Amino acid sequence: xxxxxxxxxxxxxxxxxxxxxxxxxxxxxxxxxxxxxxxxxxxxxxxxxxxxxxxxxxxxxxxxxxxxxxxxxxxxxxxxxxxxxxxxxxxxxxxxxxxxxxxxxxxxxxxxxxxxxxxxxxxxxxxxxxxxxxxxxxxxxxxxxxxxxxxxxxxxxxxxxxxxxxxxxxxxxxxxxxxxxxxxxxxxxxxxxxxxxxxxxxxxxxxxxxxxxxxxxxxxxxxxxxxxxxxxxxxxxxxxxxxxxxxxxxxxxxxxxxxxxxxxxxxxxxxxxxxxxxxxxxxxxxxxxxxxxxxxxxxxxxxxxxxxxxxxxxxxxxxxxxxxxxxxxxxxxxxxxxxxxxxxxxxxxxxxxxxxxxxxxxxxxx
Numbered sequence: 276x277x278x279x280x281x282x283x284x285x286x287x288x289x290x291x292x293x294x295x296x297x298x299x300x301x302x303x304x305x306x307x308x309x310x311x312x313x314x315x316x317x318x319x320x321x322x323x324x325x326x327x328x329x330x331x332x333x334x335x336x337x338x339x340x341x342x343x344x345x346x347x348x349x350x351x352x353x354x355x356x357x358x359x360x361x362x363x364x365x366x367x368x369x370x371x372x373x374x375x376x377x378x379x380x381x382x383x384x385x386x387x388x389x390x391x392x393x394x395x396x397x398x399x400x401x402x403x404x405x406x407x408x409x410x411x412x413x414x415x416x417x418x419x420x421x422x423x424x425x426x427x428x429x430x431x432x433x434x435x436x437x438x439x440x441x442x443x444x445x446x447x448x449x450x451x452x453x454x455x456x457x458x459x460x461x462x463x464x465x466x467x468x469x470x471x472x473x474x475x476x477x478x479x480x481x482x483x484x485x486x487x488x489x490x491x492x493x494x495x496x497x498x499x500x501x502x503x504x505x506x507x508x509x510x511x512x513x514x515x516x517x518x519x520x521x522x523x524x525x526x527x528x529x530x531x532x533x534x535x536x537x538x539x540x541x542x543x544x545x546x547x548x549x550x551x552x553x554x555x556x557x558x559x560x561x562x563x564x565x566x567x568x569x570x571x572x573x574x575x576x577x578x579x580x581x582x583x584x585x586x587x588x589x590x591x592x593x594x595x596x597x598x599x600x601x602x603x604x605x606x607x608x609x610x611x612x613x614x615x616x617x618x619x620x621x622x623x624x625x626x627x628x629x630x631x632x633x634x635x636x637x638x639x640x641x
Contacts, residue, residue: 279497284508285418285436292416292440292504294497299330299404299443303337306375306402309438313373314341316365318388320348323380323406326449331379331404338375342368348383350536353423355431361391375400375438381407381454382414382541386429389420393435402439406446408458409542412465412499413520415440417507423536427597428528434512442500444492456578457542459484463573464549465499468519469506471615473498474573481576518600519617522609523548526632529594533586543581546574547635555623555631556610566614588632592625 278295293305306315315338317331324345332340344364346357365374376399378388385403392401405415421432447455462484466474476494477484483491503520510517527548531539539547553570556562574580584591592606600607600619606628607621 281497281500281504283416283436283504285511286434287436290436290438290440292442292500294411294442294444294500296443296445298441299327299446300334302331302334302377302402302404302441305439305441306335306338306377309375309400309402311373312339312375312400313371314369315339315375315377316341316368316370317343317377317379318361318384318391319343319345319379320381320384321345322348323384327379327406327446331377335377342370344368346384346387348380348387350383350423350531350541353383353387353536355422355424358387358391358394358422361387362395365391365395370395370399372396372399375402377402377404378415379404379406381405381410385410385415386420386432387422389418389435389437390422390432393420393433398435400438401435402441403437404441404443404446406443407450408447408455408496409461410458411442411444411447411496412458413461413503415442416500416503417517417520418511419513427532427594428536430597436511442496444489444496447487447492453578454540455487456485457540459577460542460546460549460574462495462499463570463577464520464522464545465502466573467549467553467570467611467614468522468609468617469502469615470498473502474569474614477573478569478576481573485577518619519609521600522611522617523550523552525595525598525600525606525608526551526591528598529591530584532594533584533591538581538584546577546580547583550574551631551635552608552610554634555608555627556612558627558631559610559620559623561610561612561620563613566611569614570611583635588629591632592629595628 527544605622
């Protein structure tokens with residue numbers, strides 16, 4: 276297919292997400308089109324570099340590539356100390372305020388690189404080249420950056436828009452199946468919160484998507500990008516509407532934190548979080564039981580999920596109180612009244628949340 280260009284309005288001006296096969300091979304001219312720079316610095320991870328470093332360095336050479344920084348992209352390493360290591364290497368490589376960082380990788384690479392771009396020399400340009408499904412449909416778009424603390428996920432960060440995003444489905448070919456499926460959970464999220472037609476497509480075509488069918492990818496990825504573009508263009512700083520993108524995430528972040536960020540890929544935690552959020556909405560009388568079951572069944576179709584944390588519901592509740600949506604110590608959750616819409620509700624009684632957590636199965640029902 277020919278490339279699709281989707282515009283996003285931000286505080287720092289409009290930027291584009293370009294989706295299409297082989298757009299990474301044109302990364303050099305694309306970066307050059309952004310204007311003069313004093314050097315391009317490629318930021319990536321060992322796993323991504325193993326497959327794509329040579330190709331990306333060759334593509335970026337014409338744009339002024341000066342140095343490549345490789346850093347750990349495990350969720351446990353998404354920390355202030357990793358951001359500091361990247362910043363120090365940029366200093367040694369001579370990156371100044373007119374430098375452009377190019378982040379090639381998944382969500383962790385994008386979050387750390389984005390946070391570095393927002394803070395290094397008080398702000399340098401960044402271009403995202405997302406190489407995972409979760410990054411292409413979600414984390415590379417919208418300017419949210421951040422790193423984790425032991426007390427919670429993404430508690431230190433900034434809103435900082437990229438200059439450009441290049442999403443190439445070809446880069447998904449090297450993903451392990453578990454990592455690809457992790458991104459599919461985020462696709463399910465878009466169907467639940469705002470796109471009933473996408474949800475229906477996934478119910479009929481999940482097997483095609485999980486097996487990376489090109490037509491399924493070309494339908495799903497641009498649709499998700501357009502959905503996120505619409506939301507973040509209206510609410511860049513998560514003051515209201517953008518909170519719906521956190522459907523399932525309040526539970527998910529608690530599961531990740533309780534396990535030291537070592538057990539789940541992010542999308543897997545979101546899969547569990549969507550099941551918990553749907554059950555909570557049904558328990559509160561907001562969502563029909565049949566709709567909650569459809570959501571849970573679709574999550575199950577993606578593939579097996581790691582077991583739930585051994586942490587007690589009270590411990591998970593403690594972690595959730597550090598969630599960014601909490602107001603005055605009161606829990607708030609993004610919930611769905613019907614498939615295709617979502618909104619934030621709160622305060623939600625703690626006893627209901629504990630009840631839902633206590634009744635979650637070890638695995639989604641077969």
